[in-house]
Amino acid sequence: MAEGFGIKLQQRVPHLVGFCYSLPAVSSCSFHTFSPQLSRVVKRGVIGYRLPRRGVLGIGVSIWSQLMNMAGNFGAKSFVASARQKGAVEKVLENVDWPEQFPFKEEDFQRFDETPDSLFYEAPRFVTHIDDPAIAALTKYYSEVFPPSDTPGVALLDMCSSWVSHYPKGYKQARIVGMGMNEEELKRNPVLTEYIVQDLNLDPKLPFEDNTFDVITNVVSVDYITKPIDVFKEVSRVLKPGGLAIISFSNRCFFTKAISIWTSTGDSDHVLIVGAYFHYAGGFDPPKAVDISPNPGRTDPMYVVYSRKLATA
Numbered sequence: 001m002a003e004g005f006g007i008k009l010q011q012r013v014p015h016l017v018g019f020c021y022s023l024p025a026v027s028s029c030s031f032h033t034f035s036p037q038l039s040r041v042v043k044r045g046v047i048g049y050r051l052p053r054r055g056v057l058g059i060g061v062s063i064w065s066q067l068m069n070m071a072g073n074f075g076a077k078s079f080v081a082s083a084r085q086k087g088a089v090e091k092v093l094e095n096v097d098w099p100e101q102f103p104f105k106e107e108d109f110q111r112f113d114e115t116p117d118s119l120f121y122e123a124p125r126f127v128t129h130i131d132d133p134a135i136a137a138l139t140k141y142y143s144e145v146f147p148p149s150d151t152p153g154v155a156l157l158d159m160c161s162s163w164v165s166h167y168p169k170g171y172k173q174a175r176i177v178g179m180g181m182n183e184e185e186l187k188r189n190p191v192l193t194e195y196i197v198q199d200l201n202l203d204p205k206l207p208f209e210d211n212t213f214d215v216i217t218n219v220v221s222v223d224y225i226t227k228p229i230d231v232f233k234e235v236s237r238v239l240k241p242g243g244l245a246i247i248s249f250s251n252r253c254f255f256t257k258a259i260s261i262w263t264s265t266g267d268s269d270h271v272l273i274v275g276a277y278f279h280y281a282g283g284f285d286p287p288k289a290v291d292i293s294p295n296p297g298r299t300d301p302m303y304v305v306y307s308r309k310l311a312t313a
């Protein structure tokens with residue numbers, strides 16, 4: 001079933017080498033869309049490093065190598081070798097010296113298909129978007145960090161939800177809200193106690209009171225959000241102080257609907273990008289990354305970037 005979903009990004013952008021030779025003609029992997037400012041995310045603290053010229057090397061490889069240099073662990077290893085080393089991606093958000101200004105530009109959030117998302121999601125897709133081992137790994141992760149099932153007063157929100165949320169079997173709370181684009185999918189999701197159809201790219205405001213949720217999840221969908229800072233500010237607003245936001249993703253996507261900064265880069269960059277959303281939205285603890293890939297190199301990878309709303313916010 002997962003095979004039906006989009007494409008595997010690293011089949012298109014193999015190992016983040018940055019050359020576009022394997023990209024389809026319709027690809028949004030055009031390096032002129034990269035924000036030169038993105039490089040500043042990791043540029044500081046790296047002595048004597050010169051960025052490759054745009055149009056020659058992808059920004060991903062520069063981010064990767066600089067981050068690895070900062071971490072000091074993978075200097076001599078290739079991206080391929082280090083990416084397959086379980087846990088390497090977790091280091092991406094360690095010791096990031098974020099630039100003062102949000103380092104992305106408007107064009108980084110453009111998609112190849114800019115038609116209304118409601119058209120793309122009009123027909124339900126009763127498929128899974130990652131393979132079974134990746135789903136199992138995510139469910140296990142949830143079982144370790146979620147509040148116990150059926151805890152009075154606990155509320156969860158699954159953003160960009162569908163007919164499945166991958167929550168632990170039998171998990172329930174008095175309030176579990178799903179937000180997504182297709183009503184038929186949401187209606188079939190057994191874990192939800194209510195759902196809302198809302199296009200977050202048209203209206204990023206979450207229709208909830210401040211301090212409503214204990215946990216907010218978002219699975220393999222953050223790459224479709226074109227106004228991430230607005231959405232992450234809303235996530236912060238509607239989380240309870242100390243509440244947990246869990247953003248998970250693999251390396252598959254609906255290529256034409258994903259933002260260009262995502263389709264142009266690889267797994268480690270995606271971790272950095274989501275980390276940047278938390279950082280620049282504000283109101284969160286420093287974001288952290290976990291690599292929960294069940295069988296690195298053999299089945300779908302699975303990464304989590306998470307943060308808690310500041311307890312004092």
Ligand SMILES: C[S@@+](CC[C@H](N)C(=O)[O-])C[C@H]1O[C@@H](n2cnc3c(N)ncnc32)[C@H](O)[C@@H]1O
Binds near residue numbers: 164201219224
């Ligand atoms: C790849 S599916 C993932 C669905 C589900 N989270 C899962 O793990 O199976 C992407 C989801 O993102 C949601 N989505 C895409 N664009 C959106 C938008 N503009 N506003 C809100 N949700 C959106 C859709 O509802 C769609 O179900």
